[in-house]
Amino acid sequence: MSNIAQLGRYSWPEAKYSLKNAKVVLLPLGGLQQHGPHLPLETDNILVGYYGNRVGERVHPYCAVAPVIPYNIGLGFENYTGSINLSEETYSLMLRDMIKGFKKDGIEKFVIISVHNNNRTRELTDKVAQELGTYIEIMDVWEMFDEDDILESGKGHAGEFETSQMLYISPESVRRDRMDVEDGALGVKGKPILANEKKGEAIVEYLVEKMVSKVEELLLRG
Numbered sequence: 001m002s003n004i005a006q007l008g009r010y011s012w013p014e015a016k017y018s019l020k021n022a023k024v025v026l027l028p029l030g031g032l033q034q035h036g037p038h039l040p041l042e043t044d045n046i047l048v049g050y051y052g053n054r055v056g057e058r059v060h061p062y063c064a065v066a067p068v069i070p071y072n073i074g075l076g077f078e079n080y081t082g083s084i085n086l087s088e089e090t091y092s093l094m095l096r097d098m099i100k101g102f103k104k105d106g107i108e109k110f111v112i113i114s115v116h117n118n119n120r121t122r123e124l125t126d127k128v129a130q131e132l133g134t135y136i137e138i139m140d141v142w143e144m145f146d147e148d149d150i151l152e153s154g155k156g157h158a159g160e161f162e163t164s165q166m167l168y169i170s171p172e173s174v175r176r177d178r179m180d181v182e183d184g185a186l187g188v189k190g191k192p193i194l195a196n197e198k199k200g201e202a203i204v205e206y207l208v209e210k211m212v213s214k215v216e217e218l219l220l221r222g
Contacts, residue, residue: 005056008067019105022064023219027098028052028113029121031072034080036158036188038178039166041082045070047141047162048113050169050204055113055211062219064107066098074120080187088124096128103134110136111215115162117142137218144210150202152194156183159190161203168200 003009007025010018019025030045040046049068056065073091077083086094099110112125117140129136142155155161166174179192 002057003053005060005063005065006053006067007064016105018061018064019102019107021061022107024059024063024109024111024215025102025107026052026056026063026065026111026113026215028065028068029072029116030068030070031084031116032070033072033083034077034158034187035162036178036181036192037186038175038181038192039158039163040173042070043158043162043166043173044072044115046170046173047115047165051113051141051208051211054208055215058208058212059215059219063215066102069094069098072116072118072121073124074116074118077187088120091121092124092128095125096132099128099132099134099136103132108134109218110134111218112136112138113211114138114140115142116140135218137214139211139214141207145203145207147202147206150199153183153191156189158188159183159192160194160199161190163192163195164197164200165203166200167195167197168204171197 007015028048030048032041034041035043045068052065056063071084071086073086073088078085122138125136125138151160153160181188181192183191
């Protein structure tokens with residue numbers, strides 16, 4: 001996987017050229033929160049960063065990828081060490097300033113890549129889009145993945161769904177000796193022990209194709 005569409009790796013003259021050609025900027029929206037005893041706090045950042053790079057690579061040069069936004073709102077899990085939630089005000093101000101910065105460089109369409117099915121994030125994002133007169137779409141992994149027959153225990157937090165993706169994307173980050181966790185224990189919903197790299201590949205490649213198709217559709221709408 002190349003870094004060809006990653007804005008953060010460009011010098012400013014390279015970024016200027018990239019944004020002159022790009023029609024859409026991807027905003028990978030991660031978060032810092034517990035993912036059980038077997039996955040790292042930065043799991044969401046790893047996932048959205050990967051999806052952003054894969055999609056950006058496929059849709060380059062019409063798409064540029066911003067660096068991962070490492071914090072989010074309403075994630076919960078405040079009682080778990082290391083889990084950080086932004087306030088709604090902070091999220092809105094941050095998103096507004098980012099969009100305004102890219103708009104001055106000529107970008108009018110944005111796609112947030114999210115791994116949180118969070119209605120409040122969507123409401124706040126829609127409000128910012130209306131205020132600034134721009135288009136912001138959210139591509140949420142949980143909503144987009146509908147091939148549930150791949151999974152044996154559903155799409156619970158830090159369970160089979162997320163653990164399988166991590167085994168495929170970042171296997172070195174998974175504490176395999178800690179995957180046998182009871183459903184509902186230690187911040188886990190589902191059964192991570194049922195996860196494997198083959199399921200992860202099926203999930204990830206399916207999602208990448210859906211994301212690419214969505215971005216291409218947005219580009220075709222002009």
